[in-house]
Amino acid sequence: MTIAPESRRLLTVLPMTGRTHGSRSASVCHWKCADACARPDENTSGTERFVDVARQALQRRASRRSVLAGTVAGAALAGLSGIAPAAAAPRPRVAVGSTGAFGFTAIDPVGNTVDDVTVPAGWRWHPIIAWGDPVEAGAPAWDPQNQSAEAQKKQFGYNNDYLDVVPFRGNGNRGLLVANHEYTNDELMFPDYGTTDEAARLRNLETAMYAHGMSVVEVKRRGKGAPWEALRRSRYNRRITLDTQFVLDGPAAGSPLLRTSEDPTGTRVFGTLNNCAGSTTPWGTVLSGEENVDQYFTGPTDPTAREARYGLNTAGRGWGAVQSRFDLRNTATRNEPNRFNWVVELDPENPDEAPVKHTAMGRFKHEGAHVQIAPSGHAVAYSGDDNRFDYLYKFVSRDTFREGPSQAARRHNKTLLSDGDLYVARFVGDGLADGEYDGTGTWLPLVVDGRSMVPGMSVEEVLVYTRVAADTVGATGLDRPEDVEPSPVSGFVYIACTNNTRRTGAQTDEANPRANNKDGHVIELREDAGDPTGRTFTWTILLLCGDPEDESVLTYFGGWDGPVSPISCPDNLAFDDAGNLWVSTDGQPGTIGYNDGLYLVPVEGPERGRVQQFLAVPTGAETCGPQVKAQDGYVLVAVQHPGDFGDASYANPRSTFPYDGVFAGARPACIQVLPA
Numbered sequence: 001m002t003i004a005p006e007s008r009r010l011l012t013v014l015p016m017t018g019r020t021h022g023s024r025s026a027s028v029c030h031w032k033c034a035d036a037c038a039r040p041d042e043n044t045s046g047t048e049r050f051v052d053v054a055r056q057a058l059q060r061r062a063s064r065r066s067v068l069a070g071t072v073a074g075a076a077l078a079g080l081s082g083i084a085p086a087a088a089a090p091r092p093r094v095a096v097g098s099t100g101a102f103g104f105t106a107i108d109p110v111g112n113t114v115d116d117v118t119v120p121a122g123w124r125w126h127p128i129i130a131w132g133d134p135v136e137a138g139a140p141a142w143d144p145q146n147q148s149a150e151a152q153k154k155q156f157g158y159n160n161d162y163l164d165v166v167p168f169r170g171n172g173n174r175g176l177l178v179a180n181h182e183y184t185n186d187e188l189m190f191p192d193y194g195t196t197d198e199a200a201r202l203r204n205l206e207t208a209m210y211a212h213g214m215s216v217v218e219v220k221r222r223g224k225g226a227p228w229e230a231l232r233r234s235r236y237n238r239r240i241t242l243d244t245q246f247v248l249d250g251p252a253a254g255s256p257l258l259r260t261s262e263d264p265t266g267t268r269v270f271g272t273l274n275n276c277a278g279s280t281t282p283w284g285t286v287l288s289g290e291e292n293v294d295q296y297f298t299g300p301t302d303p304t305a306r307e308a309r310y311g312l313n314t315a316g317r318g319w320g321a322v323q324s325r326f327d328l329r330n331t332a333t334r335n336e337p338n339r340f341n342w343v344v345e346l347d348p349e350n351p352d353e354a355p356v357k358h359t360a361m362g363r364f365k366h367e368g369a370h371v372q373i374a375p376s377g378h379a380v381a382y383s384g385d386d387n388r389f390d391y392l393y394k395f396v397s398r399d400t401f402r403e404g405p406s407q408a409a410r411r412h413n414k415t416l417l418s419d420g421d422l423y424v425a426r427f428v429g430d431g432l433a434d435g436e437y438d439g440t441g442t443w444l445p446l447v448v449d450g451r452s453m454v455p456g457m458s459v460e461e462v463l464v465y466t467r468v469a470a471d472t473v474g475a476t477g478l479d480r481p482e483d484v485e486p487s488p489v490s491g492f493v494y495i496a497c498t499n500n501t502r503r504t505g506a507q508t509d510e511a512n513p514r515a516n517n518k519d520g521h522v523i524e525l526r527e528d529a530g531d532p533t534g535r536t537f538t539w540t541i542l543l544l545c546g547d548p549e550d551e552s553v554l555t556y557f558g559g560w561d562g563p564v565s566p567i568s569c570p571d572n573l574a575f576d577d578a579g580n581l582w583v584s585t586d587g588q589p590g591t592i593g594y595n596d597g598l599y600l601v602p603v604e605g606p607e608r609g610r611v612q613q614f615l616a617v618p619t620g621a622e623t624c625g626p627q628v629k630a631q632d633g634y635v636l637v638a639v640q641h642p643g644d645f646g647d648a649s650y651a652n653p654r655s656t657f658p659y660d661g662v663f664a665g666a667r668p669a670c671i672q673v674l675p676a
Contacts, residue, residue, distance in 0.1 A: 031185050041502060042311050043389040045471035102630070106565050106612035109594040115655050117639070117671065118595075118616040124676045125615075126227040127658045128177065128219065130669035131158050133230065135215055135237050144650075144663050145191060149206040153241050157181030158189065158211040159668045160638040162278035162288060162368065162572075163625030165219060165228060166348055172224065172632075176236055176348040177217045178286045179625070179670055180275035184208040185641055188665060191650050206322050212273055214240040214288060216348045225633060227672055238351045242271035242323070248339065249418045250359035251450065255460040258339055258359075261332035262325065269339040269357065276386070277368030277483045277572055277625070282379075282401065283413035285347045289366030290357075291386055293340040299328040306465045310365075312337055338464050343369045343383065345417060358417045361395045362446070362466035367482040371417075372491065372532060373401045379416040380532040382493055384481030385467065388500045391475040392425040392484065393466070394443055396533050422446045422463070424475040425525075427539060429510025437510050437556075438540035441525070444473045445535075479503060479517050483572045487603070489579030491532065493525040494542065494603075496570040498586065511539070514554055518591050519546035519568040522583065524603070542603065543583075543611070545570055547592040558601070558609020565613035567599050568592045572623070576630040579604060582614070584623035584637070596623045598637060615673060618657040618666070620644040625670075635673040642666035 104120040117125045132142030132155050139154035161182040165175040187193045189211070190204045218234035221227060231237070246269050248258060258266035276291040294311035298320045303313045312328065320327025325336045342357040343366055361369065364385040371381045377400030383393045397420040402409040423443035430439040445453040446469050452459045454469040462469040479500035486493045497512070498520045505515040511523065522543040528536045544556040547566040557564050569587030576582065581601040588596055597616040602608055617623050617639050625638035643655025643666035653665035660667075 031183050041388055042309055043387065043467070043471070043477055102614075102633075104600075104612075104614060107597075107614070107616065109566060109592075109613065110597070110616040114595060114616070115619045115643070115657065117618060117657070117673075118597075119673055120614065122676050123673055125671050125673045127660070128228050128670045128672055129156050129179075129215075129217055129230045130658055130660070130667040131156055131160075131211070132663075132667065134232055135217055135239055137233065137237075142662065144665075147190065147207050148203065149210045152207050152210040153239055153243065155239070156215050156217070157213055157239065157241075158184045158208075159640045160215075160670055161276050161624045161640060162286075163636050163638040163670050164278075164280050164286065164627050165636065166280055166284060166286065168218070169349075173222070174218070174220050175228070177215075177219045177228070177230065177670065178278075178280075178346065178348050179215050179217075179638060180278060180288050181212050181214060182274055182276050182291070182640070184211050185644055187649050188641075188644065188653070189650065193650060202321060205318060208317075209319060209322060210239075210241050210243075212271075212275075213242070213244070214272065214275060214344075214346060216240075216346070216351070225674065227674060236348065236351055240272060240346065240355060242273075244272070245270055245354050246272065246344070247354045247356045248342075248359060249356050250361075250463070251419065251447070252359035252460045252463040255464065257460055257464045258335060260325065260335050260339075263339075272344050272355070272357075273340055275344070276366070279368060279370040281345075281371050281413075282373055283410050283416075284349070285345050285414060287369045287371070287381075287417075288344040288346065289368040289383065290341050290344060291365045291367060293337065293365075297326050297328050297337055300334065301329060306468055307337070309465070309467050309471075310337065310341065338363070341365060343381070343417070345414070347414065356418075359463050360419050360422065360447075361417060362393055362422050362462075363464050364390070364393070364466050364470075368484070369395075370483075370485050372486040372488075374532045375530070376533055377401050378420075378533050379413075380486075381417065382484040382486065384478075384484045384495060386480055386482045386498070388480055388502050389477030390467065390481065391470045392478060392481050392495060393470075394423045394425070394532075396421045396423070419450075421448045422466070423535075424466075424470040424473065425537075426474060427476040427478075427509075427511040432510075436540055437513055437544075438538065439510055441476075441537045441539055443535045443537070444470075444475060446470065446473065476509075476511060478523075479512050479520065482570075485573035485575060485581075486532075487575055487579050487581070488577070489575070490604070491527070491530060492603070493527070494573055494581055495523040495525065496573050496583065497521050497523065498569050498571055499591075511541075513541070514544065519544075519553060519555075519588075520570050521545055522570050522573075522581075522601075542581075542609065543567070543570070543601065550592075556609075557611055558603070560607065560609035560611075562610065564609075564611040565599060566592045566594065567597075567611050567613070569596075572626055574626045574628050576628040578630060580628075582626055582628050583611075584626045586622040586624075589619075595619060596621065598623050598626050598635070618642045618655050620648070620655055620666075621657065633675060636670065637673065638668070638670050640668050642668065 136154035161180040168174040218231045219228040274291045275288045278288040298316035325333040341363045343361045346355040367386040369383040379397040381395040397416040479497040524542045546553040546555040568591040571586040572584040574582040585596040595616040621642035622640040627636040642657040648654040655666035
């Protein structure tokens with residue numbers, strides 16, 4: 001394949017060229033997370049990670065039950081003490097069979113060259129909406145050769161991540177599709193990317209800026225089992241962009257740390273950025289996590305320690321040339337980054353209502369946030385900070401949930417995330433004598449009853465610089481904790497730790513047992529006494545991901561000793577109505593050699609840990625935003641950055657997904673998978 005001149009230029013300047021991990025190309029690293037792996041770790045606090053505790057426990061005793069013998073314990077000792085693990089018999093590569101909510105037969109792993117959505121026999125996939133499709137009234141038809149910011153403001157954005165169809169007022173055949181638009185791959189979007197024409201460069205830059213944000217689109221279907229279709233005309237359709245005004249609420253709202261020359265009140269901010277995972281609340285709103293926002297800011301040239309903790313030492317994307325607030329060399333906008341990295345709440349049923357950024361839930365690189373209602377009625381939200389060696393957080397609302405469909409109850413419930421207590425997790429291993437990677441944990445208080453629990457920091461400082469507060473109290477750094485999902489059946493909480501190739505053998509512990517953890521793992525957390533508002537918990541590792549045929553990698557699948565589908569780099573999580581866990585991946589073509597996909601993982605009963613692959617996304621793509629609607633018989637998936645390879649460009653696409661004939665290249669899209 002011929003590499004276009006603009007792609008050659010891109011490849012020569014990207015910091016991650018030749019240094020990528022997993023499946024990511026240098027361009028994914030550049031656009032998605034600002035070349036994070038080429039920069040120093042943002043967490044340099046030196047927080048204790050309980051290495052000595054784990055090492056002593058492993059040295060005392062490493063006996064395991066037969067499922068783990070010679071694999072989990074042996075490899076752990078190799079990682080911590082230099083003792084070679086015993087050889088383990090390879091498992092069959094594919095978990096073939098029927099199980100779970102849909103009774104499907106697991107697909108064979110799909111190689112990197114397959115540019116298609118692969119689904120089980122008896123299933124089909126259907127595109128719902130893709131980048132550039134009209135959303136708001138007056139939106140022009142998408143024209144890839146003539147893009148503009150004004151058009152993009154009304155069209156479906158790029159790189160959809162979180163995705164859900166929220167039922168519309170009791171009508172099972174109408175709904176409101178809500179999607180995040182995390183970031184853009186500019187070199188795949190524009191035919192003149194890399195142009196030296198300044199006007200064209202700024203036009204592309206502004207168009208990409210407005211391809212971020214969120215979309216709300218009304219959808220309908222003919223009946224159960226029929227595909228969702230997007231409506232082009234609906235009063236509910238809207239784009240949330242950099243022109244959308246958000247309300248900052250909670251204890252830090254109005255703080256001097258949130259004020260700028262454009263907003264001297266510190267209570268209003270335009271736009272939301274790098275929206276990654278999310279969730280639908282029990283009261284019907286949608287939460288969205290703002291993640292790698294540091295990449296949009298130029299400078300500052302002299303970052304403070306607190307700013308550096310949030311990655312604010314990058315060159316940025318040049319957005320300051322379009323909107324001055326993204327250039328931190330301007331002291332009047334120095335606080336602008338503090339107005340991002342929050343959990344955002346959007347009411348899809350109220351298009352005229354300003355979305356909210358909840359300061360009470362803390363500021364960090366939120367992958368997302370998921371709410372469950374405790375027996376006491378309090379709303380409890382869990383959130384991971386997607387960064388190497390960063391933390392797991394919990395928010396407990398001050399007020400309690402009100403049952404019922406009344407508008408008064410809904411209005412009250414929409415205030416639950418505005419005030420409450422904030423905690424961060426410390427994990428302690430109990431040694432390997434019990435044959436498990438498990439232990440106990442404590443929720444360390446950051447803000448309780450409106451008071452800071454962190455020495456030397458005010459409530460406002462704790463909430464705006466939550467990472468610094470967590471460093472101070474001694475939280476446990478995890479291997480990029482991304483999506484965090486409570487089971488609707490058991491209430492147990494599951495944490496996807498995607499990977500961490502920077503973890504050394506000296507830094508391993510029971511909660512993070514592998515050095516150079518390229519494949520990631522999933523942790524199961526059980527709140528003591530089943531009370532999500534409590535201060536203590538127990539935990540165990542459910543999955544140590546990887547290819548079980550690779551004897552050099554420590555793998556474990558919940559105790560299941562039969563065939564499994566190889567899986568790597570867990571990212572987003574979901575549950576079906578029966579309580580089965582579903583795991584989507586981001587990065588496994590470069591670790592185990594297969595396209596990313598969506599996997600079923602039972603967490604209870606005799607098939608606990610039996611990983612089975614349900615679908616695979618096209619080449620270069622990431623599997624995002626899964627929703628498993630078992631009672632309705634379908635699955636939703638957001639296909640993000642299809643065809644993203646280092647030599648790909650607008651002129652030289654590496655994927656043609658979703659194969660619609662509109663565009664020779666690939667378009668990120670939301671799809672539905674249904675029985676054929």
